[in-house]
Amino acid sequence: MRNSSLVSINDFTKDEILKIVRLAADFEANPNRDLLKHKVIGSLFFEPSTRTRLSFETAISRLGGRVVGFSNSSSSSTTKGETLKDTIRMVSNYTDLIVLRHPMEGSARYAAEQSQVPIINAGDGSNQHPTQTLLDLYSIKKTQGTLENLNVFLVGDLKYGRTVHSLVQAMSHFNPVFNFIAPEELRIPEEYRLWLRSKGIKFYEHDEFTDIISRADIVYMTRVQRERFVDPIEFAKVKDVYILKNAMLDNTKDNLRILHPLPRVNEIDCDVDANPKAYYFQQAENGVYARMAIICSILGLA
Amino acid sequence: MRNSSLVSINDFTKDEILKIVRLAADFEANPNRDLLKHKVIGSLFFEPSTRTRLSFETAISRLGGRVVGFSNSSSSSTTKGETLKDTIRMVSNYTDLIVLRHPMEGSARYAAEQSQVPIINAGDGSNQHPTQTLLDLYSIKKTQGTLENLNVFLVGDLKYGRTVHSLVQAMSHFNPVFNFIAPEELRIPEEYRLWLRSKGIKFYEHDEFTDIISRADIVYMTRVQRERFVDPIEFAKVKDVYILKNAMLDNTKDNLRILHPLPRVNEIDCDVDANPKAYYFQQAENGVYARMAIICSILGLA
Amino acid sequence: MRNSSLVSINDFTKDEILKIVRLAADFEANPNRDLLKHKVIGSLFFEPSTRTRLSFETAISRLGGRVVGFSNSSSSSTTKGETLKDTIRMVSNYTDLIVLRHPMEGSARYAAEQSQVPIINAGDGSNQHPTQTLLDLYSIKKTQGTLENLNVFLVGDLKYGRTVHSLVQAMSHFNPVFNFIAPEELRIPEEYRLWLRSKGIKFYEHDEFTDIISRADIVYMTRVQRERFVDPIEFAKVKDVYILKNAMLDNTKDNLRILHPLPRVNEIDCDVDANPKAYYFQQAENGVYARMAIICSILGLA
Numbered sequence: 001m002r003n004s005s006l007v008s009i010n011d012f013t014k015d016e017i018l019k020i021v022r023l024a025a026d027f028e029a030n031p032n033r034d035l036l037k038h039k040v041i042g043s044l045f046f047e048p049s050t051r052t053r054l055s056f057e058t059a060i061s062r063l064g065g066r067v068v069g070f071s072n073s074s075s076s077s078t079t080k081g082e083t084l085k086d087t088i089r090m091v092s093n094y095t096d097l098i099v100l101r102h103p104m105e106g107s108a109r110y111a112a113e114q115s116q117v118p119i120i121n122a123g124d125g126s127n128q129h130p131t132q133t134l135l136d137l138y139s140i141k142k143t144q145g146t147l148e149n150l151n152v153f154l155v156g157d158l159k160y161g162r163t164v165h166s167l168v169q170a171m172s173h174f175n176p177v178f179n180f181i182a183p184e185e186l187r188i189p190e191e192y193r194l195w196l197r198s199k200g201i202k203f204y205e206h207d208e209f210t211d212i213i214s215r216a217d218i219v220y221m222t223r224v225q226r227e228r229f230v231d232p233i234e235f236a237k238v239k240d241v242y243i244l245k246n247a248m249l250d251n252t253k254d255n256l257r258i259l260h261p262l263p264r265v266n267e268i269d270c271d272v273d274a275n276p277k278a279y280y281f282q283q284a285e286n287g288v289y290a291r292m293a294i295i296c297s298i299l300g301l302a
Numbered sequence: 303m304r305n306s307s308l309v310s311i312n313d314f315t316k317d318e319i320l321k322i323v324r325l326a327a328d329f330e331a332n333p334n335r336d337l338l339k340h341k342v343i344g345s346l347f348f349e350p351s352t353r354t355r356l357s358f359e360t361a362i363s364r365l366g367g368r369v370v371g372f373s374n375s376s377s378s379s380t381t382k383g384e385t386l387k388d389t390i391r392m393v394s395n396y397t398d399l400i401v402l403r404h405p406m407e408g409s410a411r412y413a414a415e416q417s418q419v420p421i422i423n424a425g426d427g428s429n430q431h432p433t434q435t436l437l438d439l440y441s442i443k444k445t446q447g448t449l450e451n452l453n454v455f456l457v458g459d460l461k462y463g464r465t466v467h468s469l470v471q472a473m474s475h476f477n478p479v480f481n482f483i484a485p486e487e488l489r490i491p492e493e494y495r496l497w498l499r500s501k502g503i504k505f506y507e508h509d510e511f512t513d514i515i516s517r518a519d520i521v522y523m524t525r526v527q528r529e530r531f532v533d534p535i536e537f538a539k540v541k542d543v544y545i546l547k548n549a550m551l552d553n554t555k556d557n558l559r560i561l562h563p564l565p566r567v568n569e570i571d572c573d574v575d576a577n578p579k580a581y582y583f584q585q586a587e588n589g590v591y592a593r594m595a596i597i598c599s600i601l602g603l604a
Numbered sequence: 605m606r607n608s609s610l611v612s613i614n615d616f617t618k619d620e621i622l623k624i625v626r627l628a629a630d631f632e633a634n635p636n637r638d639l640l641k642h643k644v645i646g647s648l649f650f651e652p653s654t655r656t657r658l659s660f661e662t663a664i665s666r667l668g669g670r671v672v673g674f675s676n677s678s679s680s681s682t683t684k685g686e687t688l689k690d691t692i693r694m695v696s697n698y699t700d701l702i703v704l705r706h707p708m709e710g711s712a713r714y715a716a717e718q719s720q721v722p723i724i725n726a727g728d729g730s731n732q733h734p735t736q737t738l739l740d741l742y743s744i745k746k747t748q749g750t751l752e753n754l755n756v757f758l759v760g761d762l763k764y765g766r767t768v769h770s771l772v773q774a775m776s777h778f779n780p781v782f783n784f785i786a787p788e789e790l791r792i793p794e795e796y797r798l799w800l801r802s803k804g805i806k807f808y809e810h811d812e813f814t815d816i817i818s819r820a821d822i823v824y825m826t827r828v829q830r831e832r833f834v835d836p837i838e839f840a841k842v843k844d845v846y847i848l849k850n851a852m853l854d855n856t857k858d859n860l861r862i863l864h865p866l867p868r869v870n871e872i873d874c875d876v877d878a879n880p881k882a883y884y885f886q887q888a889e890n891g892v893y894a895r896m897a898i899i900c901s902i903l904g905l906a
Contacts (some may be wrong), residue, residue: 010350031339038495038636040665042658050384051392054370061368067667068658070675071372082654082867085874090655090866093889094662249332262392263384270387285395334642352686353694356646356672360698363644363670373674564694565686572689587697 005112005119006294009130009166017137019066021147023293023302024138024286031289035301036065042067042095044087045122046102051262052122052132053286056099068095078131083221085114097299100124113147118298132261133166135290139283140171140218143257144246147174151215155181156222156242156267163261164222168192178203179212183238185229208241214251219244221260221280223267246271259283306420308596309415311432311468319439323449323604325595326440326588333591336368337603344397345371346389347424348404353564353586354424354434358401361593372395387416394418399601402426420600428464434563435468437592441585442473442520445559449476453517457483458524458544458569460490465563466524470494480505480565481514485540510543516553521546523562523582525569548556548573561585609716609723610898613734613770618777619763621741625751627897627906628742628890635893639905640669647673648691649726650706652806655866655888656726656736663895672699672820689718696720699715701815701903704728722902730766736865737770739894743887744775744822751778755819759785760826760846762792767865768826772796782807783816789833812845818855823848825864825884827871850875863887 006012012020040142041060045053048071057067069091084107091098092115100111101122108121109130123129133208141147153169158164158180168178178196180188187205196203206212213219224242229235245257246269260268260280272278296302308314314322337380343362347355350373359369371393386409393400394417402413403424404466410423410430414571425431443449454473458464470480470490480498482490482505489507498505508514515521526544531537546560548571562570562582616624645664649657652675663669673695688711695702696719704715705726712732713726727733728819745751756775762768762784772782772792782800784792784807791809800807810816816825828846833839848862850873864872864884876882900906 038666040662048376050372052391054393054396057370058342061370062340068661068665070654072376074652074676081869086867087654089877090888091658094658094892128702133804263388265383273391281391281395284392288396350678352674352691356695356698359672360644363672364642374678565690567685575693583693585698586694590698 003118003298003300005108005115005121006110006130006298007108007121008128009120009133009170011130017134017170017173017240018043020134020290020293020297021138021141023297024134024289026143026302027292027296028125028286028289031062031292034064035296035297036060036063037239039065039096039299040094041065041067041295042091042098043067044091044098044100044102045069045071046073046100048072049101051287052101055284055287056131056291059288059295062288063292069099083155084111088114088119089116097295098285104147115174120294120298123162126160128166129162130166131287131291131294132163133170135283135287136167136220136259136261138290139259139279139286142286143174143190143279144217144255147171149175150217151177151179153179153181153186153209153213153216153219154222155209155219155244156224157228158182158184158222159186160228164188164220165192166219168196172196172199172201176201177217179209180204180205181209181242183207183224183234183242185234186224208279210248213248213256216256217253219256219258221258221264221267223265242267244268246275247274249277252277305420305600305602307410307417308432308600309410309414309421309423310430311435311472311513313432319436319472319553321434322592322595322599323440323443325599326436326525326591327444328604329594330588330591333364336366337598338362338365339599341367341601342396343367343369343371344393344400344595346393346400346402347371347373348375348402350374351403351425353379353589354403357586358424358593361590361597364394365594365598373400383597384414390416390421391418398518399597422596422600425464428462430468431464432468433589433593433596434465435472436596437585437589438465438469438522438561438563439472441442441559441581441588444588445581446519446557449473451477452519453481455481455483455511455515455518455521456490456524457521457546458526459488459530460484460524461488462530463524466490466522467494469522470498474498474503475502478503481508481511481518482519483508483511483544484505485509485526485536485544487536488526512550515550515558516555518558519555521558521560523560523566523569525567529539544569546570546574548577551577551579554579561597607902607904608724609712609719610902611712611716611723611725611732612732613737613774615734621738621774621777624738624894624897624901625742625745627901628738629746630895630906631892631896631900632890635666635743635896638668639900640664640667640903643669643700643903644698645669645671645899646695646702647671648695648702648704648706650674650677650704651671652676653705653727655891656705659888659891660726660895663892663899666892667896667900673703673866686819688715692718693720703901724898724902727766730764732770733766734770735891735895735898736767737774737886738898739891740767740771740824740863740865741774742894743861743863743883743890747883748859749822751775753779754821755781755783757783757785757813757817757820757823758792758826759813759823759848759854760828761790761832762786763790764832765826768792768824769796771824772800776800776803776805780805783810783813783820784808785810785813785846787811787828787838787846788830789838814852817852817860818857820860821857823860823862825862825868825871827869846871848872848876850879853879853881856881
């Protein structure tokens with residue numbers, strides 16, 4: 001993967017994914033190294049994202065690298081009518097690598113074609129967010145000891161959530177059983193169901209999960225947004241079904257861990273936070289180590 | 303104070319205040335050390351504040367540390383509905399210390415309870431701004447040679463000014479005489495008067511200061527804002543009374559110094575700037591050394 | 605030039621310009637040095653400018669320096685009514701050098717008078733942008749092997765373009781021939797024509813350039829903005845005349861290079877980008893080396 005961009009999780013083979021997971025563990029054990037000394041990394045966020053941006057910038061800073069960039073497009077030349085192509089050409093002449101967040105689907109692939117240096121896609125609209133998937137995989141490996149043969153519950157908006165789609169694709173390397181829990185309007189798209197069947201991967205669909213959560217190794221929560229529903233009555237009917245409450249964790253497996261890409265609004269009750277099975281804040285921290293691994297791997301430094 | 307947050311000036315004992323003042327002098331004598339090498343500090347400004355933010359970031363940079371964060375809330379996940387609690391939990395998993403500016407009173411105390419790392423309150427609404435107070439104390443010590451037995455004039459908005467309230471509390475360790483100069487509407491609140499009486503500290507109240515400024519060792523100016531007055535006629539009556547003019551400094555003590563937390567609008571005439579008794583720009587510079595001292599002290603590095 | 609501000613290109617003698625061009629080449633050959641270790645540089649952008657800001661911040665970062673500042677005025681204390689004078693006084697007490705971008709003509713000169721540390725003007729309205737001129741000169745020297753005796757075409761808005769005016773002044777040290785190509789409304793101002801005549805420098809004026817481009821060593825393109833025209837019909841008449849198309853480069857000199865200060869909107873067709881005579885993206889990269897040279901020269905480090 002050296003010197004190539006990371007645009008989609010599908011750019012990585014199973015071996016490459018396992019290499020990142022292994023490197024992330026190394027970086028967590030020893031985070032302060034000067035591997036990025038004298039490197040300058042462009043951090044171009046055309047829309048705000050505190051978590052992703054700060055996680056990348058922390059990873060770079062802890063490795064001794066420097067960041068230049070902007071945190072929203074109002075501070076960029078885009079306001080003067082500059083195209084994405086020209087911005088990328090320019091910044092790729094200044095820097096050793098570019099981290100790009102852009103609201104438009106496909107923008108990261110397009111940027112990678114224009115750039116003189118590798119691009120890491122930090123989210124292009126509803127399309128892909130591969131570094132999120134890699135930190136999710138690292139979090140699963142850390143908490144379960146393995147990525148293989150796990151029972152993975154995905155809950156909430158399975159139609160539009162890019163983190164869900166990428167995680168389904170990446171986990172499919174590791175013989176999982178999936179349980180998809182979503183309202184009818186937000187079911188996992190047909191194309192993913194066909195693809196899973198073609199690969200012989202078991203999956204089940206449900207419209208609630210209170211009764212079956214006892215079987216889960218991983219519960220991956222996402223938010224059900226009001227704006228996704230045409231009919232507000234439909235939203236009102238389902239919204240409370242997809243909220244995780246602490247009592248639901250009573251008879252679950254010891255190894256169960258709750259993940260969430262964050263930010264969370266109200267889809268996980270605050271009293272879950274103190275439950276040892278809640279793992280979303282540590283998951284966010286794992287993002288720093290996963291991103292150290294990704295950056296150094298792409299730059300040929302690890 | 304190692305590893306504990308700094309939320310209010312009252313979190314510090316007299317000895318701790320004196321330690322910071324002493325350390326600030328050490329850092330001023332030798333500002334470029336690598337004490338913060340490999341440290342990453344979160345700088346979370348939910349409202350803009352150039353002076354405080356740049357002063358903190360300069361302090362961190364001169365000590366070899368790194369900064370991640372945002373300079374106003376529009377670049378943060380708050381726009382996606384994330385709670386302060388979740389933002390703090392996340393950033394405290396990335397960083398070694400958090401500097402927090404937030405418009406809501408009490409937010410810093412609340413954040414300190416949620417955080418895995420120490421919080422430094424860089425201003426929570428009209429409540430507290432303890433690092434301002436510590437740099438004020440360092441400025442007083444530097445210019446007067448002592449913090450003890452000084453005649454301190456506080457001028458302007460003594461009702462709402464958080465810097466005034468904190469300075470009154472902190473200076474009360476050092477046997478001061480206070481002269482409070484304010485319009486009736488902006489008098490120092492009753493609770494502070496009661497508290498000073500209970501501690502046996504002398505104070506006087508006035509509605510102008512031309513005739514008495516000759517007695518001052520320190521004049522601490524603050525702004526009288528139009529918005530504080532219900533009746534615009536009341537504002538018109540008093541506004542010029544609380545403006546410091548150069549001629550007023552003619553028969554003052556040699557050791558008198560003028561302080562102001564800045565930004566200043568028009569409450570100090572520009573011709574005062576060249577007077578050797580004007581000290582507010584050096585005071586701002588002292589903020590860098592005071593903040594070096596505070597950060598290193600909390601991190602157990604000094 | 606040590607310790608003095610760079611406000612206008614006219615602050616530099618011919619020898620000083622040549623020194624910067626020479627140093628820029630040294631920095632390009634060896635960009636990663638720690639010359640700015642322990643230096644903190646203020647980067648105050650009162651209006652957004654991705655290219656200029658990122659170029660400066662990359663230059664500083666690659667030399668081991670640190671940046672504090674803001675990327676637009678909404679994150680600054682200006683929103684609280686602070687004057688430019690007070691902001692500069694404050695930041696000059698924190699930092700070793702200030703890079704200033706401000707929309708108001710003359711602001712950089714004024715700031716230089718208030719500051720305790722050198723100011724580098726990174727654009728003050730339509731007035732001056734001297735570091736752009738120095739990177740333009742470095743780009744010309746690199747591509748032509750010399751700055752002397754060149755035929756320089758300047759195309760587009762020659763009335764309001766600050767980069768054009770500064771380049772004309774700076775190139776006049778080197779016995780050029782100028783060809784000015786502009787619509788009547790946007791001709792180079794009378795004062796520049798008088799000044800060139802007084803210095804005995806040859807120049808020609810044209811309203812199109814297809815037939816004469818074969819004589820050019822350098823074509824410096826700028827944008828013709830609709831807002832500059834009182835009559836939209838006048839704009840419609842001329843707008844396509846000042847667009848560079850790839851076919852126009854067919855019978856041009858081998859050493860011809862196309863420059864543009866960027867951002868470009870549509871005044872250079874995208875198919876020109878792949879032409880080896882297109883040089884604007886490399887020109888932007890040269891900005892990093894030129895700014896390293898300028899900063900280190902002013903700080904007495906090179």
